[in-house]
Amino acid sequence: MPGAVVPPKTLYDRVLGDHIVDERDDGTILLYIDRHLVHEVTSPQAFEGLRNASRKVRRLDCTLATVDHNIPTSSRKDLTTTEKFIDEADSRTQCMTLEENVKAFDLTYFGLGDKRQGIVHIIGPEQGFTLPGTTVVCGDSHTSTHGAFGALAFGIGTSEVEHVLATQTIITQRSKNMKVQVDGELAPGVSSKDIILHVIGQIGTAGGTGAVIEFCGSAIRGLSMEARMSICNMSIEAGARAGMIAPDQTTFDYLKGRPLAPKEDSTEWKKAISYWSTLRSDPDAKWDHEVYIDSKDIAPTVSWGTSPQDVVPITGVVPGPDDFQDEVKKEGCRRALKYMGLTAGTPMQDIQLDKIFIGSCTNARIEDLRAAARIVQGKKIAPNLKRAMIVPGSGLVKRQAEAEGLDKIFSDAGFEWREAGCSMCLGMNPDILSPGERCASTSNRNFEGRQGAGGRTHLMSPVMAAAAAIVGNLADVRKLAPPSSSSQPKASLNIEVDAHMEEMGSDEDLDRIIDAPADPAPQTSGSAPASAPSAMPKFETLRGIAAPFDVANIDTDAIIPKQFLKTIKRSGLGTALFHAWRYHPGSTLENPEFILNTSPYRSSKILVCTGPNFGCGSSREHAPWALLDFGIKCIIAPSFGDIFFNNTFKNGMLPIRITDSAALERIAADAKQGKEIEVDLPNQVVRDAEGKTLCAFEVEQFRKHCLVNGLDDIGLTMASVDKIELHEARRSREWPWLDGSGYLARHGKGPVEVRAAPVPRTNRGEVVGEPLEW
Numbered sequence: 001m002p003g004a005v006v007p008p009k010t011l012y013d014r015v016l017g018d019h020i021v022d023e024r025d026d027g028t029i030l031l032y033i034d035r036h037l038v039h040e041v042t043s044p045q046a047f048e049g050l051r052n053a054s055r056k057v058r059r060l061d062c063t064l065a066t067v068d069h070n071i072p073t074s075s076r077k078d079l080t081t082t083e084k085f086i087d088e089a090d091s092r093t094q095c096m097t098l099e100e101n102v103k104a105f106d107l108t109y110f111g112l113g114d115k116r117q118g119i120v121h122i123i124g125p126e127q128g129f130t131l132p133g134t135t136v137v138c139g140d141s142h143t144s145t146h147g148a149f150g151a152l153a154f155g156i157g158t159s160e161v162e163h164v165l166a167t168q169t170i171i172t173q174r175s176k177n178m179k180v181q182v183d184g185e186l187a188p189g190v191s192s193k194d195i196i197l198h199v200i201g202q203i204g205t206a207g208g209t210g211a212v213i214e215f216c217g218s219a220i221r222g223l224s225m226e227a228r229m230s231i232c233n234m235s236i237e238a239g240a241r242a243g244m245i246a247p248d249q250t251t252f253d254y255l256k257g258r259p260l261a262p263k264e265d266s267t268e269w270k271k272a273i274s275y276w277s278t279l280r281s282d283p284d285a286k287w288d289h290e291v292y293i294d295s296k297d298i299a300p301t302v303s304w305g306t307s308p309q310d311v312v313p314i315t316g317v318v319p320g321p322d323d324f325q326d327e328v329k330k331e332g333c334r335r336a337l338k339y340m341g342l343t344a345g346t347p348m349q350d351i352q353l354d355k356i357f358i359g360s361c362t363n364a365r366i367e368d369l370r371a372a373a374r375i376v377q378g379k380k381i382a383p384n385l386k387r388a389m390i391v392p393g394s395g396l397v398k399r400q401a402e403a404e405g406l407d408k409i410f411s412d413a414g415f416e417w418r419e420a421g422c423s424m425c426l427g428m429n430p431d432i433l434s435p436g437e438r439c440a441s442t443s444n445r446n447f448e449g450r451q452g453a454g455g456r457t458h459l460m461s462p463v464m465a466a467a468a469a470i471v472g473n474l475a476d477v478r479k480l481a482p483p484s485s486s487s488q489p490k491a492s493l494n495i496e497v498d499a500h501m502e503e504m505g506s507d508e509d510l511d512r513i514i515d516a517p518a519d520p521a522p523q524t525s526g527s528a529p530a531s532a533p534s535a536m537p538k539f540e541t542l543r544g545i546a547a548p549f550d551v552a553n554i555d556t557d558a559i560i561p562k563q564f565l566k567t568i569k570r571s572g573l574g575t576a577l578f579h580a581w582r583y584h585p586g587s588t589l590e591n592p593e594f595i596l597n598t599s600p601y602r603s604s605k606i607l608v609c610t611g612p613n614f615g616c617g618s619s620r621e622h623a624p625w626a627l628l629d630f631g632i633k634c635i636i637a638p639s640f641g642d643i644f645f646n647n648t649f650k651n652g653m654l655p656i657r658i659t660d661s662a663a664l665e666r667i668a669a670d671a672k673q674g675k676e677i678e679v680d681l682p683n684q685v686v687r688d689a690e691g692k693t694l695c696a697f698e699v700e701q702f703r704k705h706c707l708v709n710g711l712d713d714i715g716l717t718m719a720s721v722d723k724i725e726l727h728e729a730r731r732s733r734e735w736p737w738l739d740g741s742g743y744l745a746r747h748g749k750g751p752v753e754v755r756a757a758p759v760p761r762t763n764r765g766e767v768v769g770e771p772l773e774w
């Protein structure tokens with residue numbers, strides 16, 4: 001009898017397949033999660049949910065927490081406690097809430113006093129927490145970074161964080177397979193950041209929607225792990241669920257000796273290498289989309305607009321509306337030029353800068369700092385710059401850089417040498433742009449207001465940002481003279497350290513949110529078993545006013561700007577919805593032109609967006625919370641950012657994809673006339689006010705079932721605990737190195753204590769060895 005024919009698989013199919021705990025006929029998958037990273041912004045409400053339902057964290061050994069978004073990057077020389085160190089009250093509360101939670105739930109935590117603290121996506125790989133073939137999640141969209149190891153890594157919302165903490169699984173669906181192949185040798189001055197900016201420029205920010213992208217080809221194979229991480233990091237900016245690169249010798253060499261990787265040359269290491277070596281796509285694997293790029297077409301690339309797809313080679317000029325075909329894109333260009341204060345046709349290298357930011361989870365690894373230092377060495381930053389910052393991605397990156405003397409090179413050139421954190425990538429801490437300031441940034445998002453309200457961001461690689469710092473304008477690194485030791489006069493710096501409050505809009509708004517009443521108690525009763533499905537509001541038929549939007553790529557930063565992410569509650573965010581569009585800058589004065597400020601749209605229950613990719617970008621579940629708090633329960637659009645799409649369902653909301661543009665226009669026409677529309681979920685149709693069907697829509701059956709019956713999926717998943725245990729038994733047998741034993745912090749009373757060398761324990765807490773060294 002011939003054996004069964006196994007269909008060819010992609011790397012994604014393989015990793016997904018090895019983590020399926022259960023798969024329903026409708027394609028809903030219960031996926032086991034190997035590694036969970038936690039930070040202070042997206043976890044408070046998740047821990048609160050656990051507490052309310054008397055649930056525990058299922059796998060302490062697979063969960064690692066740190067603070068990164070809110071923390072100041074000023075010197076920690078005098079650090080005593082987090083409480084004393086963080087001045088800004090809401091940031092302090094969020095960080096201290098995490099500290100309380102890691103204590104209460106007994107999690108491993110790299111706090112401010114720990115040299116291993118850093119941006120989640122830097123510390124995971126650095127510690128060997130991220131391993132090939134694993135599933136990795138975090139309440140953060142740039143979790144895609146970890147895909148550089150051949151891991152299936154993606155961002156999740158806070159409800160999903162709670163789901164993973166409680167069950168170590170996630171409910172998901174199969175993504176499409178997309179291949180981006182980059183071949184050939186990179187030209188001088190071109191780095192992996194240029195590759196990914198170029199790719200996004202080609203495929204657009206919705207180019208990867210619904211897909212997992214595998215990056216392959218000779219150019220990718222030739223990259224270091226750091227460079228691969230920058231590429232996978234930004235796959236979320238291409239709209240993809242995740243980015244992956246098949247592990248190879250470069251990957252294995254990087255992992256050798258990392259504290260949480262299997263010990264080099266041990267039986268486990270050998271077993272791991274032989275499994276990791278199978279993690280690749282079959283030559284005849286089927287792809288839903290394929291993109292081929294020749295390295296010689298990639299120049300040092302910079303962004304000009306307010307979306308990561310708005311890129312040109314540094315030798316180019318600012319484009320204008322006439323350079324685009326369709327009306328939505330022309331309008332997008334006009335809007336971006338206005339926001340960025342640019343005129344079409346201006347050579348990119350004529351654009352003068354105010355600030356430089358070298359940092360973020362995209363480009364703050366040791367290799368990035370080394371590359372930037374090579375450009376800067378022996379030179380001074382341009383006198384027109386107000387501030388130039390180097391923010392290492394982790395405490396360990398910082399120490400390594402200092403050991404190599406990079407800090408001195410940067411400081412001598414006039415840069416500030418900061419402590420690790422997210423910093424000016426999104427400015428939840430004091431590091432922000434003031435309105436109108438223009439920044440060369442190695443981060444990943446150039447959305448309106450991303451680095452500070454009214455701030456203007458140009459994305460680029462570390463060497464390009466270093467070159468820009470020296471020139472004071474956007475600059476072509478290839479033109480810069482080789483580093484010389486000749487000393488030039490020191491530029492005078494006008495450093496604005498405390499400019500951060502200006503963008504907070506209104507303090508009143510923030511206070512309203514922070515002072516909002518506590519979230520309603522969950523409907524699971526205290527005596528209910530931890531596995532009982534708890535109730536969510538049901539969604540059946542919704543009738544109401546629909547607000548029309550015709551903007552493409554409405555990102556979650558626009559839906560709810562970062563200054564409102566500091567709440568530790570889910571409620572009260574409605575007043576901050578679309579804050580930058582809804583109010584005049586820096587005030588609570590409404591912009592009368594913004595649709596939700598006009599009648600009848602103030603009472604909208606539905607939002608109809610004719611532009612694609614609604615809710616792209618950050619994983620912040622604050623976006624659906626803000627919409628819901630405003631009164632909007634349903635969003636209709638041609639396509640959605642994946643994480644936002646998931647997050648809405650978890651809050652009893654319904655996102656509807658309508659790809660038929662005529663049908664979408666019919667709904668939008670009624671919305672524009674201020675007529676009510678009706679969304680009937682059980683029958684899957686949208687009707688007009690008279691009850692006439694405007695169109696039918698698709699929805700995954702499991703999601704529909706949960707919405708219509710108001711079911712919370714943590715309770716549902718917990719009812720499958722036997723299947724989860726079966727998977728865990730297989731996991732311990734086949735992939736024993738995944739049962740982490742490295743970091744189980746033992747906490748005493750008082751501030752969170754993280755031992756320098758924790759004792760290895762099983763996930764049940766039994767000691768299984770001597771303290772680890774690193």
Ligand SMILES: CC(C)[C@H](C(=O)O)[C@@H](O)C(=O)O
Nearest residue numbers: 041139140141142618619620
């Ligand atoms: C705060 C967090 C939810 C967010 C994300 O998901 O990306 C942040 O890291 C960002 O870069 O905007």
Ligand code: SF4
Nearest residue numbers: 142360361422425426
């Ligand atoms: S993108 Fe920026 S804010 Fe988000 S995790 Fe990375 S460094 Fe932090």
